[in-house]
Amino acid sequence: MEKFILMLDQHSQDELAPAIDLLKRRSDETVEYISCDGFILGAVKTHRGSLKTVESESHIIVIVGDLKSPHEDKDILATFS
């Protein structure tokens, strides 16, 4: 599973470090940061887990979940009304 920590408002990568230290438990896990003016997100990726980011002019969308490669197109499908 991907583990993540997100802080809203103005914060830095350094501030997230103690939380990431606790989330990262094995050497094969990698850490990734995504930041913008209003937030900073740190995620620890496991061997099967996935973190996907889609950015447009107006939005940044981050998907934290088990995305499986052969069927990636149908793994996340959220429709609203």
Next chain:
Amino acid sequence: MILKKFIGDAVIIVFNKSTGTTQIIVEPWFRRLVYYTVGIEKNIIGSEMKAIIALDRSINQSLDMEAIYSYIGFNAVYGYRTLFENIHLLESGSVNEFRDQSWRKIGRYNFPKNYNYQLDTKKHAVRLAELFRNKADELASEGYTGVFLSGGLDSRLILASYDKKYRPKMVTVHMGNHSNTDSKYAELSAKVAGVEFYLHEANSKDIIERAENQAWITEGSLFLGTSILEAALLKYKDHSFVDGNPGDLSLGGTWANKLSRHNVSEKNKYYSQGLKLGEPIGRDSLDVKMIYRLFGEERGEQVLVTLFQIIQDDISIFDFTENRALAIEYYAMHNRVRRAIAHMAWEHTGFVRPFMDDEISKECFRVPIEVRTNRYYQLSVIKLLDEDLAELPSTSMAYVEKTTSRKTQITSTLKNIGKRIPGVRSVGRRILNRKLAHKKRDTYIQINTWFREDEEFRQYIINHLEGFKSRGIIKEGIIDILIEEHMGRQFNHMKVFVKLVNLELVLKQFHDKFSK
């Protein structure tokens, strides 16, 4: 806003760059826990409590007593609270927006509102079997070739879903012991299906060695026995696993029935008469007498009122349903999934619960609960997938046969008559308590036997009970009395010991450790 579909097991975070607002969408079935805290300087969201505490060390100083009562009552924190007053969970299946320094729910997942009583269930069984087979094909291609196998029908349904061509590469893992019926049926299922079978002999050492780490990883969402599961998983960590928890085809139904200790249905008096559900379900699912013993008469009463309200609040989330039995199913399923084994399994390997997928779960919930929880109906679906597996004995069917036999029915009638006669009732209770206290083969995880016969394990449990005693949460002296009664074989108090030890392990890790 209605979230019509949510396919996948994920959390979606949406930042609007122009307005600066943040939205979070959580998957519908409590597979992912999303914790948050709100403060003037720090608004934090995280997948684990420990990460939030690491960023704000003041948070873990205020314990939420309602959550503590919930843990003591149900062996888990129920609903969207946590052990700490300032850490909460976002609702599963919700769309949330951060506005004016708080998280507001602005939408929810499209949970079905009612069963379809007109459904041709025989035809629908064919549809379900087809969905399960398609899902298993997809999972096999993605490398999900491990199955947790019990001796019951739920996990057998998963095994049956896999086409025979995949089975030579598959493994099944079972925790138990060679003398247990459940283990024998599991081994038989694996043999007939032609898959590798591994029985991990449940033992007390696994608990002593792993319980602390288990509490750290799962943050209190699991109980001692799961430490054994971790040991079993490590043998096959190269496989990714599929799990049936909770109740597969019956989905929330099995757990709703277990929680309330009677069949949940729209015909039941609690649901048809429109009564508040918190108290009747609470009285059925809690050991009310033990609450009074642990907290004393006066405080015990307050604790019970709190616990009933917790259940009421949790069920109220599903007030949009048109059927109260369905609302209880959702409540039961969410609490069951929150406690399930995923968080431990994810630590080591891939892990999915396919039957909670959008399409399959919605198809299941069309079938009325009375049909879905019927073991013969479940067998009919398995039969469509694998006739040989459907023919085998199972613990579920053994239970059905036992409870419907003429002898059991006569004994049950006599017991019910006896319960109404005061003198007979108290003698009957004493006999039953002693019988339970002497029971040797308690379950496949023989915690009671280990406690009585294994000095090292007994000491481990007692040390943690002593630790909990010193916190002053429950009535002074009561733990010593309970231990004396248990060792004197007057009662079997192992369930309450396990709850208190679990809670002590979590408090040690998350309250005490961070305070230092």
